[in-house]
Amino acid sequence: MRSPSRRISATALASLLWLGAGLQEGSDDAQPPPIVFSPPRALDGALERVAVDDLACAACHVAIADEWSRSLHAYAFEDPVYQKEIRRKRRRASCLGCHVPVPLHAPAEGATPRARPAPREDTSEDPHRFGVSCSSCHLGAQGKILGPFGAPTDAHVSERHPSFVGTGSNALCLACHSTTIGPVIGIGKDFEQAGRSERCIDCHMQPLERPLATSPASEAGGPSPPARAGRSHFLQGPRDPAFLAQAFVVEEVRHADGELLVRIGNRAGHRVPGLTLRTLELRLEGGEEGPASRRRIDHEAWLPVGGSFVLRTRGTDRARLVGHHTAPGAPAPVRFLDLELR
Ligand code: HEC
Ligand code: HEC
Ligand code: HEC
Ligand code: HEC
Ligand code: HEC
Known part of the structure; x- marks a missing residue:
């Protein structure tokens, strides 16, 4: 081989x-x-994939959860490089925001993603070990799930939101990637100043076509949700x-x-x-x-x-x-x- x-x-x-x-x-x-x-792969060296067994979204979004679990977003808290750096900081709280963020689109209805997000509490539904979690990017007000389609499903309310359509996703990435802090250089600012035509996701998230989720009907051998054009959450x-x-x-x-x-x-x-x-x-x-x-x-x-x-x-x-x-x-x-x- x-x-x-x-x-x-x-x-x-x-x-x-x-x-x-x-x-x-x-x-x-x-x-x-x-x-x-x-292709997505386990992270190199000391980095392992994050376990998704108790990630609620993973029950149906199996493929996406698997991709995400191999990304540095999933690993943003457990990452030993990060853990080593924050142990040396006196004001550790200032290092948590983007690594274990509150949902960027909640609670304000229709809001643009919040920049420099505050840290979320460590809860059993969304523990710190999930780092930049599904909810950080997709959870809107009143439990709505925001995404590119607004596809109807019994699983949750889905709403089409500008942060997932066209060039709108750049604002989502820039919310955390434009600040210079600790060892991080806010490279998102360069991207904005250069007026690039490609989006962040064009280079960092692979285009794919596949069903987004399994459903109880498809699990029982019934029809799957339709294949849709999406992107790998492996970064x-x-x-x-x-x-x-x-x-x-x-x-x-x-x-x-x-x-x-x-x-x-x-x-x-x-x-x-x-x-x-x-x-x-x-x-x-x-x-x-x-x-x-x-x-x-x-x-x-x-x-x-x-x-x-x-x-x-x-x-x-x-x-x-x-x-x-x-x-x-x-x-x-x-x-x-x-x-x-x-
Ligand atoms: C405004 C959002 C934000 C805050 C606040 C923040 N970070 Fe980060 N951090 C990021 C982003 C975005 C990256 C990815 C940057 C990259 O890989 O180029 C990152 C990556 C890192 C990494 C590299 C991890 C790796 O293995 O590649 C370390 C270490 C780190 N941050 C430490 C800190 C420390 C220490 C603080 C507090 C002083 C902090 N961060 C606060 C956004 C933030
Ligand atoms: C019970 C199964 C189930 C669970 C649990 C679930 N979903 Fe879904 N989700 C679906 C189905 C089914 C669809 C619609 C698929 C389709 O029609 O293509 C969907 C659609 C979506 C979409 C696309 C929205 C759009 O239409 O633009 C996103 C984003 C999403 N889910 C995120 C999540 C997140 C985040 C979680 C966890 C907080 C979650 N889902 C939990 C089944 C589920
Ligand atoms: C909620 C804050 C947040 C948002 C939103 C966010 N990121 Fe990140 N991103 C991070 C943090 C924190 C890390 C570093 C995790 C670590 O290793 O500690 C990171 C890591 C990355 C990396 C890996 C860098 C490396 O060193 O390998 C890439 C690529 C990346 N992000 C791209 C994106 C793109 C593209 C978007 C928009 C779709 C996005 N990010 C949205 C916080 C965020
Ligand atoms: C034209 C393709 C392209 C676009 C567009 C692009 N990137 Fe990158 N990005 C790269 C390449 C190639 C690297 C590897 C070189 C490096 O590490 O800087 C990279 C590296 C990164 C890293 C890791 C940087 C480091 O050295 O730690 C982060 C984080 C990142 N990109 C986020 C983003 C975000 C956020 C956007 C949009 C604001 C974006 N990228 C737009 C190609 C791109
Ligand atoms: C850093 C922000 C971020 C995180 C974290 C994140 N997503 Fe997404 N998600 C996006 C973006 C951006 C898109 C739109 C991609 C596109 O334009 O096709 C998307 C698209 C989707 C879609 C629509 C289909 C597709 O593949 O594009 C689903 C379903 C979805 N995400 C579910 C999830 C689930 C489940 C998790 C956690 C396992 C998750 N997302 C974590 C940013 C994120």
Whole structure:
């Protein structure tokens, strides 16, 4: 069997090479290809999936609950990296809001999602260990469930709400992702200022078509609810090497005065990275190595949205572009990029 990291390099490679060909000087209208999605998987390293046995919504929304249980949203409280950081804080309460939020759309009727949400109480229906829970995003006033369709069901009142339709979901993501606090950089602000046409979910939640739920009738062998176009609640994030590689595009490879120059751009919807705890290093291997052939990217030397940088090396007409990622809490750097250039 091929290891996941090998499969990953292949998709990343295709994306980078396409861009190398597509973003030549003067072709302003060249668009990067859509983000490639990897299948949901258990979180890496120390991170395990969150148990959903006592999640009420999981009784019917089996597939969605399974996807969510592998995301950092489900893990926002139990995450050992988070737990370690908050133990060091004197005012721990200021760190709870977005990690164990109250429902963002309740109680005010029709309200836009509340930004910088307050922490919810630790209850048996919605315990802190569910982190950013289903209710945080979907529960409206008077127990209504808000979503993209307003589909009739006996299970609960469903209402179509702007936060789940068209570009409305950006406001939902921005509610928690625009604040700089602790190790977190409010990258949502970059996204807004850049006026991006893609939505957050276009890059982070895979489109899928399937029934949203099982129903008592379908459990008993009767007809299932209809298949509908939706999105995976498994979040693509930088811990996935294949996804992280897609943050970078090779914009130009040039030979001049015995040097090989490679220009690398940022194709994410915001600056890279979004955490003070994350470090990336990109370097050219194969020629003379030195300060000009490598670049460290972190919260002090970050790559702005739409920004780029040049790596150079001498003594070769071909080189490998190699990237390593040191994730928060990770024991060692992980190679996420390995691309042959000439
Ligand atoms: C305004 C909302 C908000 C508040 C308040 C908040 N966080 Fe977060 N936190 C986030 C978001 C959003 C992320 C994901 C950022 C990312 O991965 O780039 C995050 C991620 C983290 C992570 C990284 C987890 C991982 O494994 O990747 C840590 C650690 C963390 N927060 C600690 C804190 C601490 C400490 C505080 C209090 C000082 C705090 N947070 C308060 C929104 C918040
Ligand atoms: C008893 C089964 C059951 C339970 C429990 C349940 N749901 Fe549902 N839900 C359904 C069915 C059935 C549909 C409609 C499916 C369809 O018609 O496509 C639905 C639809 C939805 C929708 C889409 C709303 C829309 O129309 O836009 C959302 C969002 C949703 N549920 C969230 C939740 C959340 C969050 C919970 C837990 C608080 C939950 N559900 C609990 C069965 C259930
Ligand atoms: C209620 C607050 C909240 C909302 C709303 C929210 N997030 Fe998050 N998000 C978080 C927190 C907190 C984390 C980090 C969890 C942790 O590991 O501690 C996170 C993590 C993530 C990550 C993983 C980052 C990584 O380091 O791997 C992505 C991607 C993400 N969110 C995207 C989104 C998108 C897209 C939306 C809108 C559909 C959204 N978020 C809405 C709070 C929120
Ligand atoms: C961070 C916010 C967030 C959380 C947490 C969240 N959802 Fe969603 N959910 C969304 C967004 C955004 C969409 C709309 C996606 C789209 O445009 O297709 C959505 C769509 C849905 C839909 C409609 C079908 C689909 O796949 O798009 C259902 C049903 C649903 N969610 C149920 C749940 C359940 C059950 C949970 C918990 C296991 C949950 N959601 C957790 C943000 C969230
Ligand atoms: C064009 C695709 C694209 C769009 C649009 C996009 N992202 Fe990202 N995002 C990426 C890529 C690629 C990465 C991996 C690079 C990185 O970690 O910064 C990423 C990383 C992240 C991370 C983890 C950052 C870190 O380093 O800890 C979070 C959180 C996140 N995105 C949230 C969002 C939110 C919220 C939005 C909308 C406001 C959004 N993204 C829009 C592609 C996108």
